[in-house]
Amino acid sequence: xxxxxxxxxxxxxxxxxxxxxxxxxxxxxxxxxxxxxxxxxxxxxxxxxxxxxxxxxxxxxxxxxxxxxxxxxxxxxxxxxxxxxxxxxxxxxxxxxxxxxxxxxxxxxxxxxxxxxxxxxxxxxxxxxxxxxxxxxxx
Amino acid sequence: xxxxxxxxxxxxxxxxxxxxxxxxxxxxxxxxxxxxxxxxxxxxxxxxxxxxxxxxxxxxxxxxxxxxxxxxxxxxxxxxxxxxxxxxxxxxxxxxxxxxxxxxxxxxxxxxxxxxxxxxxxxxxxxxxxxxxxxxxxxxxxxxxxxxx
Numbered sequence: 001x002x003x004x005x006x007x008x009x010x011x012x013x014x015x016x017x018x019x020x021x022x023x024x025x026x027x028x029x030x031x032x033x034x035x036x037x038x039x040x041x042x043x044x045x046x047x048x049x050x051x052x053x054x055x056x057x058x059x060x061x062x063x064x065x066x067x068x069x070x071x072x073x074x075x076x077x078x079x080x081x082x083x084x085x086x087x088x089x090x091x092x093x094x095x096x097x098x099x100x101x102x103x104x105x106x107x108x109x110x111x112x113x114x115x116x117x118x119x120x121x122x123x124x125x126x127x128x129x130x131x132x133x134x135x136x137x138x139x
Numbered sequence: 140x141x142x143x144x145x146x147x148x149x150x151x152x153x154x155x156x157x158x159x160x161x162x163x164x165x166x167x168x169x170x171x172x173x174x175x176x177x178x179x180x181x182x183x184x185x186x187x188x189x190x191x192x193x194x195x196x197x198x199x200x201x202x203x204x205x206x207x208x209x210x211x212x213x214x215x216x217x218x219x220x221x222x223x224x225x226x227x228x229x230x231x232x233x234x235x236x237x238x239x240x241x242x243x244x245x246x247x248x249x250x251x252x253x254x255x256x257x258x259x260x261x262x263x264x265x266x267x268x269x270x271x272x273x274x275x276x277x278x279x280x281x282x283x284x285x286x287x288x
């Protein structure tokens with residue numbers, strides 16, 4: 001093969017590999033939450049995108065008055081960029097729009113920890129975290 | 140001639156006041172962690188005791204949970220305190236006129252801040268969201284540059 005053909009083939013395989021790797025990253029994070037969800041409830045029957053969507057859109061009063069919902073900052077459409085209260089842009093939450101979402105467990109855990117407290121006034125369960133990621137991975 | 144000279148003199152003597160510069164945040168962790176929800180505030184904009192108080196309660200940070208692992212907090216706190224306006228700076232600038240016994244948690248609460256900006260109108264507030272959104276009006280605020288524009 002010519003050098004050019006190699007480059008084209010390489011770019012093609014590289015292009016294919018990126019989404020596959022990203023999916024593998026989300027799978028690894030989801031697998032951790034699944035293990036935790038089973039430990040918390042042996043009757044765990046899988047994650048639900050529908051419940052994840054409900055959590056994303058729900059309006060709550062137990063958290064901060066300026067942040068009743070995940071959608072307060074992440075906006076009503078997870079495919080769109082969000083904005084913090086202080087005016088900073090947030091990359092979209094949907095994996096199809098931001099492939100690196102939920103691929104770094106430390107980052108994902110840090111923000112679930114903070115934002116569930118800010119919005120719900122409590123921590124999220126492993127079930128809720130898995131539902132949320134399942135919803136945002138399927139859009 | 141004399142009037143022109145006087146006018147020029149006024150322009151020149153007021154020039155230094157047209158740009159206020161402080162060192163931007165150089166610490167990577169502080170840049171990332173303290174720049175996730177808003178612009179990274181240069182350390183010189185507050186006295187060390189304010190940074191001490193802010194980093195002591197990140198779980199209750201202006202109505203949001205901004206908590207971090209303690210080792211990470213310790214590093215950020217050390218950086219911000221060492222570069223605070225009353226430590227690395229000359230104690231002038233925005234913290235000028237701040238009574239020693241006060242520990243503001245906000246830059247926007249400093250007496251100098253209010254003296255320069257007055258109170259933002261409701262129309263302005265609607266555009267900027269929060270007064271601490273310095274970079275909306277000062278494009279290079281994260282770089283520590285506050286131009287009079």
